[in-house]
Amino acid sequence: MTIIITAFERSPDGGKGLARDTRVRWALEEVGQPYEVRRLSFHAMKEPAHLALHPFGQIPTYEEGDLALFETGAIVLHIAERHAGLLPDDANARARATAWMFAALNTVEPPILELATARLLEGDKPWNKERMPLVEDRVRDRLNLLSARLGDADWLDGAFSAGDLMMVSVLLRLRSSGILDEFPNLAAYVARGEARPAYRRAFAAQLAVNTGKRPS
Numbered sequence: 709m710t711i712i713i714t715a716f717e718r719s720p721d722g723g724k725g726l727a728r729d730t731r732v733r734w735a736l737e738e739v740g741q742p743y744e745v746r747r748l749s750f751h752a753m754k755e756p757a758h759l760a761l762h763p764f765g766q767i768p769t770y771e772e773g774d775l776a777l778f779e780t781g782a783i784v785l786h787i788a789e790r791h792a793g794l795l796p797d798d799a800n801a802r803a804r805a806t807a808w809m810f811a812a813l814n815t816v817e818p819p820i821l822e823l824a825t826a827r828l829l830e831g832d833k834p835w836n837k838e839r840m841p842l843v844e845d846r847v848r849d850r851l852n853l854l855s856a857r858l859g860d861a862d863w864l865d866g867a868f869s870a871g872d873l874m875m876v877s878v879l880l881r882l883r884s885s886g887i888l889d890e891f892p893n894l895a896a897y898v899a900r901g902e903a904r905p906a907y908r909r910a911f912a913a914q915l916a917v918n919t920g921k922r923p924s
């Protein structure tokens with residue numbers, strides 16, 4: 709059955725891979741599932757046809773036969789549960805990998821999104837200069853403990869899993885802030901994720917769409 713995901717017609721990041729279709733593409737590449745992409749303008753995302761798939765009028769969505777999903781956490785978990793390659797066989801290890809997915813989305817991503825909002829949307833506010841260090845420190849608080857937990861391991865809990873896919877995807881958003889480089893083991897962790905052939909294919913595919921360059 710053909711898998712169809714949605715993505716920006718043109719991502720505002722110009723192909724840096726930060727829009728969330730990249731994590732879904734990455735998951736599909738890891739498990740070797742082909743997919744098609746329906747690209748949407750900002751206008752089309754708020755039209756009834758797309759709102760029927762995504763109640764908040766966002767990307768990405770995922771369609772497979774009569775199943776339609778939104779939310780990258782749910783989509784990546786669905787892919788990981790249906791296909792081998794992103795979750796361990798052992799039931800307890802699967803549960804722990806799922807916990808890392810939730811940790812990425814619910815514990816690590818919120819302060820990173822707050823930082824992105826403070827930088828992109830609030831930069832011109834008179835109080836921004838005073839607020840910024842507080843927002844940055846809330847990111848550092850999370851990264852400090854994540855860094856301590858990762859230590860010198862390659863991945864968060866044994867072999868690479870959907871938990872790492874989601875955590876790396878979330879941390880990538882931090883790169884331009886310079887904060888990731890304050891944590892060398894996390895910077896290396898992200899680089900290991902980006903070096904995976906499946907990530908590279910996913911990145912190249914979204915880059916091609918956003919720049920018109922064909923994947924090499």
Ligand code: GTB
Pocket residue numbers: 719720721722726727728729753765766767768778779780781
């Ligand atoms: N919780 C949802 C999920 O995980 O699926 C969040 C989905 C979401 O935020 N979608 C964004 C969207 O559709 C695109 S990915 N926004 C349009 C809208 O809400 O109207 C977020 C994103 C967008 C752009 C960049 N960038 O340019 O750097 C990075 C991330």
